[in-house]
Amino acid sequence: MSQMSKIKEMKKTLLIAIVIIIFFISLILFPKKQEEAEEIKVIATLFPYYDMAKEIGGEKISVSLLLPPGAEVHSFEPKTSDFIKINNADIFIYTGDFMEPWAKRIMESISNKEIIVIRASDGIKLLEDEDEHEDKDDNKYDPHIWLDIENSKKIADEITKALIAVSPKNEMFFIERSNNYINKLQKLDNDFAKSLEKCKNGEIIYSGHYAFAYLAEKYNLKHSAILGISHDTEPTISSLLSVIEKIKNEGISHIFYEELSDPKIAKIIKEETKAEMLPLNPAENLSKEDFEKGVSFIKIMEENLENLKNGLRCK
Numbered sequence: 001m002s003q004m005s006k007i008k009e010m011k012k013t014l015l016i017a018i019v020i021i022i023f024f025i026s027l028i029l030f031p032k033k034q035e036e037a038e039e040i041k042v043i044a045t046l047f048p049y050y051d052m053a054k055e056i057g058g059e060k061i062s063v064s065l066l067l068p069p070g071a072e073v074h075s076f077e078p079k080t081s082d083f084i085k086i087n088n089a090d091i092f093i094y095t096g097d098f099m100e101p102w103a104k105r106i107m108e109s110i111s112n113k114e115i116i117v118i119r120a121s122d123g124i125k126l127l128e129d130e131d132e133h134e135d136k137d138d139n140k141y142d143p144h145i146w147l148d149i150e151n152s153k154k155i156a157d158e159i160t161k162a163l164i165a166v167s168p169k170n171e172m173f174f175i176e177r178s179n180n181y182i183n184k185l186q187k188l189d190n191d192f193a194k195s196l197e198k199c200k201n202g203e204i205i206y207s208g209h210y211a212f213a214y215l216a217e218k219y220n221l222k223h224s225a226i227l228g229i230s231h232d233t234e235p236t237i238s239s240l241l242s243v244i245e246k247i248k249n250e251g252i253s254h255i256f257y258e259e260l261s262d263p264k265i266a267k268i269i270k271e272e273t274k275a276e277m278l279p280l281n282p283a284e285n286l287s288k289e290d291f292e293k294g295v296s297f298i299k300i301m302e303e304n305l306e307n308l309k310n311g312l313r314c315k
């Protein structure tokens with residue numbers, strides 16, 4: 001063999017060796033890529049569940065919110081594409097059949113039998129709408145369970161368990177994030193309890209829909225809402241007049257309104273009573289703008305607390 005062909009032969013061997021090395025490297029890398037593709041898919045109907053899953057799951061999950069930001073929560077009906085989305089998910093989170101009556105239908109029709117379903121209201125004592133509202137026959141229970149932070153902690157715990165069940169190898173990752181998040185919720189709860197302990201006005205008067213039963217019960221406040229749970233009805237003249245009378249008689253300084261809908265009722269009350277208007281957010285959904293900014297459930301609750309402290313004149 002000539003010197004030239006020896007060099008050629010060596011080059012060939014080297015090339016083969018490189019190809020083999022690349023092959024083995026790709027073998028090592030390949031399962032990792034597959035793992036990334038197997039990201040845990042979580043779908044939540046409402047913002048609080050979406051936000052909690054995002055906080056606990058971090059980069060290990062891809063979470064989507066079924067309700068488009070800004071959409072009306074209580075009259076939402078899913079589209080066919082939503083059925084497909086849920087069918088492809090690992091975890092589906094919703095409140096309960098009294099809030100999302102269509103969820104049962106979806107669960108019965110989807111082929112994905114592996115899906116873990118979290119019914120957030122399971123194990124939570126439901127509170128009824130205690131005001132006189134026309135839609136009470138359809139909506140007896142207040143679905144805004146997350147407004148009692150104790151409930152939110154339970155829901156966060158259920159989400160953590162479900163994530164671990166889907167991906168046991170990430171157990172420590174989820175537990176650490178979950179503990180961290182639950183600590184933040186606990187701090188929020190402590191802040192609420194401490195700040196709302198001594199208030200001059202003990203009643204939240206809300207010009208929006210019935211949403212604050214859990215929050216009021218937790219912190220020993222009274223509350224009334226002008227609209228029922230589904231908030232598609234108009235307030236009756238008599239309910240409007242009785243609120244105006246109450247504000248005047250009891251010297252109530254603030255009326256709370258809903259940010260996502262037109263505060264026309266609060267404006268009428270303000271005109272009549274000189275009560276000031278303050279926003280109070282049930283946190284069930286966000287405006288598109290806030291959603292894109294990444295506003296969190298805890299942030300909304302912190303703002304709610306500031307407004308409650310001012311509006312109820314707490315020390």
Ligand SMILES: [Zn+2]
Pocket residue numbers: 073074144209210211229282284
């Ligand atoms: Zn609501």
